[in-house]
Amino acid sequence: MAKVIVVGGGFAGIAAATALAEKGINVELLESRGFLGGRVYSTENPSFPAPLDNGPHLFMGCYHETWKLFKRLNCSGSFKTIDPLRLSWLLPGGQKASLQCAPLPAPFHLIWGLFTTNAFPWKEKISLIKALMYFSKKPFKIKPEIKTISQFMNFTGQGPRSRELFWIPLCNAVMNVSVNLAPIRGFGEVLHRVFFGSRHDSSLVLTDKPLSEIGFKEVPVYLKDHQGSVHFHEGVQSFKVSTNTFEVITRSGQTYCGDALIWAVPPTSLTALWPKNDWQAIQTLPQLGKSPILSVHLIVSKTLINDHLVGLVGSHFEWVFNRNAHWDYPGEGQYLSLVASAADSLSRQTEKELVNLVMQELKDRLPASFTWEVLHAKVTREMAATFIWTSEADKLRLPCETPYPQVFLAGDWTDTGLPATIEGACLSGHRAAQKVISYLKMI
Ligand SMILES: Cc1cc2nc3c(=O)[nH]c(=O)nc-3n(C[C@H](O)[C@H](O)[C@H](O)COP(=O)(O)OP(=O)(O)OC[C@H]3O[C@@H](n4cnc5c(N)ncnc54)[C@H](O)[C@@H]3O)c2cc1C
Structure with a gap:
């Protein structure tokens, strides 16, 4: 049986690994952290009474590669769908x-x-x-x-x-x-x-539970059922490659090799790991840059928003996600997560400053007669949420193939033609799996 090593357990790596396993290929998935999901995860914080997503994640009906993955993992039921599409906005002055x-x-x-x-x-x-x-x-x-x-x-x-x-x-x-x-x-x-x-x-699709619970736990089970496995806390530290072979060595000192390798890690990790002076295109990947996303999570004393998702016009925080509506959050008050994308200008502000800004921007857009207070607040920051997609960045995004026929790339930053999204990541992972299958047929 052919064996493939996949490095990186975000959506790209998971899509690649499970697509290969589905075709009867033995897959070893190596992930440096103790959980899967990469940039999509939630945490618990003792000073906040509910789980915190690292940032609200919106899925869409057109995420066909993503739905293919969830169907494979048999967890298509973790979502609420707004179909036909409905959007609403709050404007300054309470309109x-x-x-x-x-x-x-x-x-x-x-x-x-x-x-x-x-x-x-x-x-x-x-x-x-x-x-x-x-x-x-x-x-x-x-x-x-x-x-x-x-x-x-x-x-x-x-x-x-x-x-x-x-x-x-x-x-x-x-x-x-x-x-x-x-x-x-x-x-x-x-x-x-x-x-x-x-x-x-x-249609807009929202998770009906915190992000860490949407199907990542099913991945080790799926791979095990298909003769593969996930290795947690196995960060790859070095990489040796020649015309037909490769070796990845992890921080724990383990060496992994196989018939093919898929790198599904962020671009800066790949630049750090790739042999120096080997492939110039890898050295230029840091120029893709990093764009932050900030989220302010609030529990407020009253119901301020009835829709699942509301746009805040003219605000630093473009969208408010209503957790009561899509998670059925059972606690006291209303749980809102406000998100600021491409948030360079806010990224150095303190938690207190961000919470005050959000409260002011909400107040400016809600009817003056509303009285409410913040019961709990927490900020999550992802400073490298995505790369910065400009016309120039197109030249830096790499294809799935590398100079080595047995080594492939996946990740939301590869040249999928899509932005850095979950769908882009899944597309890249499925594409890499397809290329590996074609390569394995040739050898
Ligand atoms: C706050 C936030 C909000 C977002 N909102 C949305 C949204 O609403 N909709 C949407 O579609 N997308 C959204 N995105 C983007 C989406 O999360 C990403 O595009 C997608 O998750 C990227 O997946 P990936 O597999 O390419 O990379 P990653 O998720 O970064 O996965 C890479 C994995 O590789 C592992 N790794 C790195 N180095 C090594 C190593 N040396 N050895 C082993 N493992 C390693 C990492 O731990 C990680 O698990 C958002 C992102 C953020 C941060």
């Missing part, structure tokens, strides 16, 4: 806006939603629909000189409301990069998948 798509086939579900929403004036609705139509069919017919989302918004005459409620918060959430840097073609790929597939593709 509300909402968009409710219709139970119609795509894209008519969205066109109906845009026609009937109170979120945008008529002129802006028309220019938003016209702009979205650029992404209805591939290849996208956008002039080569229009590179960023900002340039595209200017070119298509997007008004202030559609910028504030649609383009900016969606870009931040999906790309974790500001509209001034994020490439329009990459964002267009997301818009194409979300709005021009099936209606279900644009």
Whole structure:
């Protein structure tokens, strides 16, 4: 039986390892930490009465590779789906806006939603629909000189409301990069998948429990049932490779080798591990950069929000996740998690400053008659949440293949054509598994 080593137990590594195991291949998955999930996890903190996600994670109906993975692990039931898509926003001064798509086939579900929403004036609705139509069919017919989302918004005459409620918060959430840097073609790929597939593709999907409980515990069982295993606390420390063989040596001193190897670790880890002076492209990976995501988790004395997810227009924190609605949080008060993406400007603020900022921004957007207080607050920071996807970064994102035919790459930063998301990670993992299977057939 062929044996494959997968290094890194985030979504990319898990997707690759389980896809290979499904095909009868013996897989050893090496993970440096004591748990799987990589950048998707939750923790307990004695000063906060509920589990804390490292940051709210939103899934979408169009995450086809991700759903394939969850189906394989037999845990498709850990989610709540909002289908047809519904979005609502709180504006400064206590105004509300909402968009409710219709139970119609795509894209008519969205066109109906845009026609009937109170979120945008008529002129802006028309220019938003016209702009979205650029992404209805591939290849996208956008002039080569229009590179960023900002340039595209200017070119298509997007008004202030559609910028504030649609383009900016969606870009931040999906790309974790500001509209001034994020490439329009990459964002267009997301818009194409979300709005021009099936209606279900644009549904929002939220976990119905903390992130650590959504299926990672099933992975060791799945691999064991398929003659493989997960090795926790096995951080790879060094890597030797030649034309047909390889060895990875872990911090515990174990050596692992096999017929093929998949690296599913973040780019900076790969640069540190790859033999020096061997492959120049690996040395340039740190230039992909790091973009932070900050989350402020609050338990407030009253119910402030009824929807699952609400946009905070003009705020540093673009979205509020309502844990009572999707986790059925049973404790006292309401559990809200507010998220700030591409949050460089906030990343050095103290917990107290961030909590005060969030409270002020919420107060500015809720009716003045509301009186409420914060019972508990906690901040989670992910300083390297994603790489910074710009047009230039496209040249740095690497393909699955390496100069060594038995060594492959996976990870949300590889050249999937998607932003650094769970779906990008799963796509890269499944793609790497497919390449390994083709390679094993050849040897
Ligand atoms: C706060 C936050 C919010 C986010 N929100 C969303 C969202 O709403 N929707 C969405 O789709 N995506 C979101 N993302 C992005 C998403 O989490 C990532 O794109 C995805 O999880 C990346 O998976 P990965 O497997 O490529 O990498 P990782 O998850 O980073 O996995 C890499 C793994 O490799 C391990 N590793 C590293 N070095 C070694 C070594 N030397 N030896 C062994 N193991 C090693 C690490 O411990 C880790 O487990 C968010 C990310 C963050 C941080």
